Amino acid sequence: MVEQADTLRRTPLSRDRILRAAVALANEAGIESLSMRNLAQDLGVVPMALYKHVANKDELLDGMIDVVVGEIDPLVPGADWKHMVRRRILSARQVLRRHPWAPLAIESRNMATPAILAYLDSMVGAFRAGGFSADLAHHVMHAMGSRILGFSQELFDAARRAGRSGTTVPDSPAALPPGVAARFPHLAEIATAASHDDESVVGQGCDDQFEFEFALDLLLDGIERLHQQGWTSSRRPR
Amino acid sequence: MVEQADTLRRTPLSRDRILRAAVALANEAGIESLSMRNLAQDLGVVPMALYKHVANKDELLDGMIDVVVGEIDPLVPGADWKHMVRRRILSARQVLRRHPWAPLAIESRNMATPAILAYLDSMVGAFRAGGFSADLAHHVMHAMGSRILGFSQELFDAARRAGRSGTTVPDSPAALPPGVAARFPHLAEIATAASHDDESVVGQGCDDQFEFEFALDLLLDGIERLHQQGWTSSRRPR
DNA sequence: TCCATGAGGTGTACGCCGTACACCTGAGGG
DNA sequence: CCCTCAGGTGTACGGCGTACACCTCATGGA
Numbered sequence A, B: 001m002v003e004q005a006d007t008l009r010r011t012p013l014s015r016d017r018i019l020r021a022a023v024a025l026a027n028e029a030g031i032e033s034l035s036m037r038n039l040a041q042d043l044g045v046v047p048m049a050l051y052k053h054v055a056n057k058d059e060l061l062d063g064m065i066d067v068v069v070g071e072i073d074p075l076v077p078g079a080d081w082k083h084m085v086r087r088r089i090l091s092a093r094q095v096l097r098r099h100p101w102a103p104l105a106i107e108s109r110n111m112a113t114p115a116i117l118a119y120l121d122s123m124v125g126a127f128r129a130g131g132f133s134a135d136l137a138h139h140v141m142h143a144m145g146s147r148i149l150g151f152s153q154e155l156f157d158a159a160r161r162a163g164r165s166g167t168t169v170p171d172s173p174a175a176l177p178p179g180v181a182a183r184f185p186h187l188a189e190i191a192t193a194a195s196h197d198d199e200s201v202v203g204q205g206c207d208d209q210f211e212f213e214f215a216l217d218l219l220l221d222g223i224e225r226l227h228q229q230g231w232t233s234s235r236r237p238r
Numbered sequence C: 001t002c003c004a005t006g007a008g009g010t011g012t013a014c015g016c017c018g019t020a021c022a023c024c025t026g027a028g029g030g
Numbered sequence D: 001c002c003c004t005c006a007g008g009t010g011t012a013c014g015g016c017g018t019a020c021a022c023c024t025c026a027t028g029g030a
Helices: A002-008 A015-029 A036-042 A047-052 A057-070 A081-098 A102-108 A114-129 A134-149 A158-165 A178-183 A185-192 A208-228 B002-008 B015-029 B036-042 B047-052 B057-069 B081-098 B102-108 B114-129 B134-149 B158-165 B178-183 B185-192 B208-228
Strands: none
Touching: A015 A036, A015 A057, A036 A047, A036 A057, A057 A102, A057 A114, A081 A102, A081 A114, A081 A134, A081 A208, A102 A134, A102 A158, A102 B102, A114 A134, A114 B178, A114 B185, A134 A208, A134 B185, A134 B208, A178 A185, A178 B114, A185 B114, A185 B134, A208 B134, A208 B208, B015 B036, B015 B057, B036 B047, B036 B057, B057 B102, B057 B114, B081 B102, B081 B114, B081 B134, B081 B208, B102 B134, B102 B158, B114 B134, B134 B208, B178 B185
């Protein structure tokens, strides 16, 4: 039995093993359960052992972020910047759906990791290759903001909540408590008007994917229009 | 001297006084310095005294958020939904610039406060009054996302950083460390191409206000176009 | 006038967190 | 054969949110 325990934790610790365990823990139990102590316990090791492989918790988070960013599909070259960018952002979104804690983690760091910089750099590259001026590409990157990493940017977001408190529990359909609905009639109205293409299923929650693509296409279409007009910041509209 | 101390803290505690002190502390020292202990010390009181007026730290944050939301200008009625919405969002942005900790605080709560719900409700009302279908208004609210509260949604944001670590220190101009610039040529290019209308000041950081309005107008223009086209989710483009 | 009441401030204590620092241990090289 | 040192351990510190028992003192009914 002692030997069993020994065999179980025979696999030596390594930065990589720590990062994978940390990502798994955050996926399953939520980012708020990711403490150095919990993580060490999952790895069958004493908390301080982790510090031989990661400098501190912030660096651990950076490493986890890089793991996530590494899962995003690379840009597939193509003639059309719009499809390239759209496709990759949707891939990023899929990755974030697997790691709902990631947006919060990324936002809470105050400098980009090299992996994120590389991702952003390649996105700018796609715009430039599509004929965008550096000027326009710059503003476009700002306008996309965190959406370019697949963030949904919802104010109150079931996925975010999952990233905090553990596995996703499906939102109760169109969940506005009765008293609330009465005080905020416009919200109640659009909550029940969550139609989408399936009109029969009325009053269900929102189709996150639809909302995401709606917003993404709104931006991309607007960007395409500016690009076609030869927009520059010096002679800007209005 | 005992009397002096007594006179100083003669003002009795109250929920309102606590909230104002908390907002002030977060503004000055950053949200990470806002602990019940620090706040109590600022108020000349023992930590547990706060709990007679707020249930716990989460409720304190909710209260602080409501203070911030309360500072946003109300909707000024007008014929044009676009100007109404635009104006109010820019007001929200100004408020957030005074309280850089607020976005993080809002995102970290997992349900909207009544004040935020009221704000969102009135925004929906503006769209509806402008002739939007409930359907379109719904998707538009999702597409605006946190931008509707004035969030800039930058991935790595000087204001965010300030909200974390205290008072804003102006960003060093176009701050890309030399090694980084070499590895990410496209980022380097658009960083130096931060032109704006003042071409003489080259390589300065970004004009946050410009970037925010650029993104906001991109969205609003796209929304206006959909509205004019009588967009509905049942017969959606593509 | 007196005393019960209860709102509101206090003190202590618990379990969590990140992590500094001294220590031990065992495999690999001279 | 022993030295070294990478890597795992144990203890401890200061910070956090907050449960819980306590004290204090203004207030209002008898």
